[in-house]
Structure formats: C-alpha cells, structure tokens
Amino acid sequence: MEVVSYMRGIPSKNKNPEKEQVLRLFAQGASACGDNGMQSQSDRWQLSDVGVIQGYVHESSPNSPHLKLRKAVIDNQRKHKKHTVIIDSNLFLYVDKTNAKHYLRYSLNGVFPTTGNYFWDNPDPKRWESISRNLGIRLQPERTKGHHIVICLQRNGGWSMQGLDVMQWVMQTIKTLRMFTDRPIVVRAHPGDKRAKQYLQINKPGVVISHKPDIRQDFINAHAVITYNSSPGVAAAIEGLPVFVLDPTPKISQAFDIANTDITKIENPQHFDRDTWIKKISMSHWNFEELKTGQAWKHMRDYII
Incomplete structure (x- = not known):
C-alpha cells in the first residue's frame, strides 16, 4: 500500500515544527508496517492508496497554495476511490496547552463525525487508559449542582460556524436562556480568536466576559x-459538567454522544454514558512515538484494506 504525506500542504511560513514532524513520522510508521x-515535496497531487494532509480545507478557505494542494488531494483521492487521512x-489540549505529549487527532476522508471515519468503531479500553495516564487526565464525577452557565464561543468567521456570526449567535443564546433561567452567565471567547x-x-445584567487563561x-x-x-x-464533559450543543446539526460535534441539545432543559440537563464515549474518541488520538513505530498506522490500516 502506498501512503503519501504531503509536506507542501503546510503553510510556507509555518513556524510550528510539529506540522512537518507529524507528516514525516506518519510516512515512517507506514513503512514500519511494511507499506x-x-x-x-511536490505541490501536485499524486495517485496513492492514502494521501495524508495536516489540516483541512473548506469551501470558504482562501485560495493559497497549501490549501489548493489539500483540496487537490482530497478531491482526487475521492475521485479515484482512494483515501485521505486528515x-x-x-481534543485534550486544555490539559496540555503546548501539546508537549504530541497527541493529534486523525480521521479518514472527512473532519466531522458525519463525514469522516475516526477509527473508533471498536474502541479498545486500553487506548483511553494510555492517554489518561500520559496526560494525567480522567473522567471527573458528574456534577449535579452548580452556580453559573459558561458559554464557549468559536472563532468568529471560522468554518465550523458555517457562516453564522458569533456575536449574533451568543446574543440570541443569552436571550433564549433568559426565558428559562436567571443564572449568571460567563461568556468565554475562543482562545485563538485574536479579534475577540x-x-x-x-x-447585559448577569452576563460577564471571562478573561481567565x-x-x-x-x-x-x-x-x-x-x-x-x-x-x-469535550473538556466540559471530561470535567463532569453537563454539556449543551446548539448547532442545528449537532451530530457534527465530537461531544454529541454526551450532549444535551434542547436549551429549554438548561435547569434539568440529562446525563449520559461518558465512559463509552471517551473510549471511543480516544481511538482517533495518537502520539508521535505511536506514529513512528507504526502502532497508529496499524490501527488505521484496518479501516482501509
């Protein structure tokens, strides 16, 4: 099986060595498995069984060279009934902000649970145990009492909002919340949104903007x-908090399995089976050592052949 990592799919001014390293290690791991x-190093797509890109590209993405290459890889692999690993x-960066442990998330042919395969059909409990141990993270007891509501924003103009303005969304969300609760509301900007x-x-009364790091x-x-x-x-669910996902298509969220979707139930949120869910999402996360040895590719390969 031929596996091609596209180095030119990284921005030319990239300053994060992790982006190049992960592509090199992915190819190395595939070779370690006999592929x-x-x-x-080309800016052109080439036919292979699996193309590997760091990052994705969307309809509204700029027409820059590295994004054009990503699009060419995705489109041509699909056209030839081949595969793309993205x-x-x-999802655990909140406990390892610099990603010192080098865990990244991998999916096949798409970046949403509704469009891609996250290699999680048959979760191995040992996978979560390994990640939990390495990151010092574990499921906290479910919280049944609390004071305020936290609204976490996404990057304004980001593709995941699908054209919806962040301020429009948060103001409407606050307005709707006030029909069902008088709890204090804390609004938290996306940490990567420099324009926030x-x-x-x-x-508004009872609403504050968080500046906590x-x-x-x-x-x-x-x-x-x-x-x-x-x-x-995902972070909230791990920490034991009830989660509400308000996207009209909530299944695209990685937290969907453990999320409430009806804001009218804000005072009486439902609780879910987090154990099954966390074991599932752990199957899409692998670190550099697991890439290098081929352990990660060995798992992913079963979804391709």
Whole structure:
C-alpha cells in the first residue's frame, strides 16, 4: 500500500515544527508496517492508496497554495476511490496547552463525525487508559449542582460556524436562556480568536466576559457549559459538567454522544454514558512515538484494506 504525506500542504511560513514532524513520522510508521510510506515535496497531487494532509480545507478557505494542494488531494483521492487521512488538533489540549505529549487527532476522508471515519468503531479500553495516564487526565464525577452557565464561543468567521456570526449567535443564546433561567452567565471567547477583544462586548445584567487563561477556571462551580459544536464541550464533559450543543446539526460535534441539545432543559440537563464515549474518541488520538513505530498506522490500516 502506498501512503503519501504531503509536506507542501503546510503553510510556507509555518513556524510550528510539529506540522512537518507529524507528516514525516506518519510516512515512517507506514513503512514500519511494511507499506510504502513517502514524503512528497511536490505541490501536485499524486495517485496513492492514502494521501495524508495536516489540516483541512473548506469551501470558504482562501485560495493559497497549501490549501489548493489539500483540496487537490482530497478531491482526487475521492475521485479515484482512494483515501485521505486528515491530521487535526487533539481534543485534550486544555490539559496540555503546548501539546508537549504530541497527541493529534486523525480521521479518514472527512473532519466531522458525519463525514469522516475516526477509527473508533471498536474502541479498545486500553487506548483511553494510555492517554489518561500520559496526560494525567480522567473522567471527573458528574456534577449535579452548580452556580453559573459558561458559554464557549468559536472563532468568529471560522468554518465550523458555517457562516453564522458569533456575536449574533451568543446574543440570541443569552436571550433564549433568559426565558428559562436567571443564572449568571460567563461568556468565554475562543482562545485563538485574536479579534475577540474588539468585537466581544456584552452589556447585559448577569452576563460577564471571562478573561481567565485556563478554561477550567471558568468550570469551577459551573452548572453547565454551552457550545455551538466545538471542543470545549469535550473538556466540559471530561470535567463532569453537563454539556449543551446548539448547532442545528449537532451530530457534527465530537461531544454529541454526551450532549444535551434542547436549551429549554438548561435547569434539568440529562446525563449520559461518558465512559463509552471517551473510549471511543480516544481511538482517533495518537502520539508521535505511536506514529513512528507504526502502532497508529496499524490501527488505521484496518479501516482501509
């Protein structure tokens, strides 16, 4: 089986060595399993059984060279009934902000649970045990009492909002919440949204904007966490908090399996089986050593052949 890592799918001004390293190690791991792992330095797609890209591309993405290559890989692999592995940020970054443990998330042919395969059909309990041990993270007891509600925003203009303005969404969410609860509300901007300081202004009674560096600080004594569809829902669920996902298509959220979707139930959120869920999402997360040895590829390969 031929596996091609596309090095030019990384931005030319990239300053994060992890992006190149993960592509090299992926190819190395494929070779360790007896396949032909290659690193392409070309800006053109080439036919292979599996193309590997770091990051994704969407309809509204700029027409820059590295994104054009990603699109060519995805489109042509699909056209020829071949596969694309997409490498994305991991869902546990809130406990390892610099990603010192080098865990990343891998999916096949798409970046949503509704469009891609996250290699999680048959969860191995040992996978979560390994990640839990390495990151010092574990499922916290479910919280049944709390004080405030945390609303976690996504990057304004980001593809996951599907064109919906973040401020429009949060203001409507607050308005709806006030029909069912008078709890204090804490609004937290996406940490990667550098423009949030300019646009995130809310002057409403009982609503404050958080400036705390660690999301877990906002989780202290919280009643519930609301997201559109983003990864803070995963962090909140791990920390024992009830989660609400308000995307009209909630299944695209990685937290869907353990999430409430009806905001009218904010005072009486449902609780779910987090143990099955966390074991499932752990199957899409692998670190650099597991890539290098081929352990990660050996698992993913079973979904391709």
